[in-house]
Amino acid sequence: MSEPSDTDAVISVEDLAKTYRTPFRRRRVEALRGVTFQVRRGETFGFLGPNGAGKTTTIRVLMGLIGATAGTARILGQPVPSRAARQRLGFLPEQPYFYDYLTVPELLDLAGRLFGLPAAERRKRADALIEKVGLARARTQPLKKFSKGMLQRAGLAQALINDPDLVVFDEPMSGLDPIGRKEVRDLIHELRDAGKTVFFSSHILSDVESVSDRVAIVMRGKIEAVGSPRELAGRTLLGVDVTLRIADPRGAAAEEIAARGDRVRRGDQELSFTLAADADVDEVLAFARERGAKVVAVSPRHDTLEDLFMSRALASDGGRAAGAEVQDGGHLR
Numbered sequence: 001m002s003e004p005s006d007t008d009a010v011i012s013v014e015d016l017a018k019t020y021r022t023p024f025r026r027r028r029v030e031a032l033r034g035v036t037f038q039v040r041r042g043e044t045f046g047f048l049g050p051n052g053a054g055k056t057t058t059i060r061v062l063m064g065l066i067g068a069t070a071g072t073a074r075i076l077g078q079p080v081p082s083r084a085a086r087q088r089l090g091f092l093p094e095q096p097y098f099y100d101y102l103t104v105p106e107l108l109d110l111a112g113r114l115f116g117l118p119a120a121e122r123r124k125r126a127d128a129l130i131e132k133v134g135l136a137r138a139r140t141q142p143l144k145k146f147s148k149g150m151l152q153r154a155g156l157a158q159a160l161i162n163d164p165d166l167v168v169f170d171e172p173m174s175g176l177d178p179i180g181r182k183e184v185r186d187l188i189h190e191l192r193d194a195g196k197t198v199f200f201s202s203h204i205l206s207d208v209e210s211v212s213d214r215v216a217i218v219m220r221g222k223i224e225a226v227g228s229p230r231e232l233a234g235r236t237l238l239g240v241d242v243t244l245r246i247a248d249p250r251g252a253a254a255e256e257i258a259a260r261g262d263r264v265r266r267g268d269q270e271l272s273f274t275l276a277a278d279a280d281v282d283e284v285l286a287f288a289r290e291r292g293a294k295v296v297a298v299s300p301r302h303d304t305l306e307d308l309f310m311s312r313a314l315a316s317d318g319g320r321a322a323g324a325e326v327q328d329g330g331h332l333r
């Protein structure tokens with residue numbers, strides 16, 4: 001019954017809108033303004049956007065925790081909220097709250113009970129997960145003694161207790177140091193290798209870029225771009241970097257050559273500059289050779305995902321701005 005394009009979609013969101021109403025000043029916050037994307041089976045999908053872009057709101061709709069104002073959301077083939085989908089889903093909320101007198105084994109046992117797992121299976125999975133997230137030495141400590149990073153690990157373990165087909169992590173790297181972030185990226189890789197679909201959000205580009213098959217960039221409640229990191233970056237040729245060897249990089253000949261490009265750098269018998277994307281590279285290299293230079297390297301300079309992220313962030317009003325705030329009546333504030 002599902003549309004052919006949807007058969008492999010584990011998450012499918014179409015034209016999702018969410019307007020929060022705050023009691024004071026009768027203000028509305030348009031957190032989502034028509035969000036559409038699909039996550040395919042088995043892929044790792046990074047949901048990237050600055051604070052306030054609408055990531056958590058999208059995830060809370062997908063998890064059935066809040067209703068959307070408009071649009072549709074389906075998860076594991078079911079419209080949300082779905083009990084059947086919940087069984088096959090693992091979820092790490094942005095700010096997980098746990099009963100803090102529990103230990104990790106107790107937390108995982110409780111989580112396993114909610115999924116109806118038998119006791120022996122619960123213990124087996126809990127032991128393996130505690131090992132996997134590196135909390136073995138903290139087994140007997142109550143969660144209230146845990147650091148933010150340890151709580152995050154406990155949350156990740158908790159999200160995996162039902163061996164889910166789909167995991168949804170809201171800012172799984174937040175509160176972690178660089179080593180912790182790397183460990184979460186490794187965990188995501190492992191989950192992907194085990195055939196899981198991973199959907200996770202982050203406001204930090206480098207956390208998303210290296211681990212995601214595809215990325216959606218969300219800004220101010222709208223999707224700005226979707227694609228693989230390679231597709232999203234490298235779409236635009238920004239220029240061509242040229243490096244030459246030349247006897248006197250500050251001499252008259254070097255001056256003449258350097259004038260053909262910009263971003264000029266001079267080293268020991270070395271001259272580098274960047275040509276415009278539409279420059280006649282062959283002609284410039286011939287010009288340089290005629291003046292005694294030897295070509296050392298020529299390489300295209302492409303957009304990076306960071307360029308794209310930053311340019312979109314700037315275009316959408318500094319990017320850090322909250323979702324569009326409007327008064328009833330619809331005028332931007």
Ligand SMILES: Nc1ncnc2c1ncn2[C@@H]1O[C@H](COP(=O)(O)OP(=O)(O)O)[C@@H](O)[C@H]1O
Nearest residue numbers: 020029031050051052053054055056057322323
């Ligand atoms: N419960 C709420 N009531 C009112 N506004 C909210 C609520 N939750 C989030 N918002 C607003 O919605 C926008 C999107 O927030 P959120 O989805 O948390 O973004 P992100 O997770 O990308 O940081 C922000 O402007 C935020 O202030």
Ligand SMILES: [Mg+2]
Nearest residue numbers: 055056057094
């Ligand atoms: Mg958030």
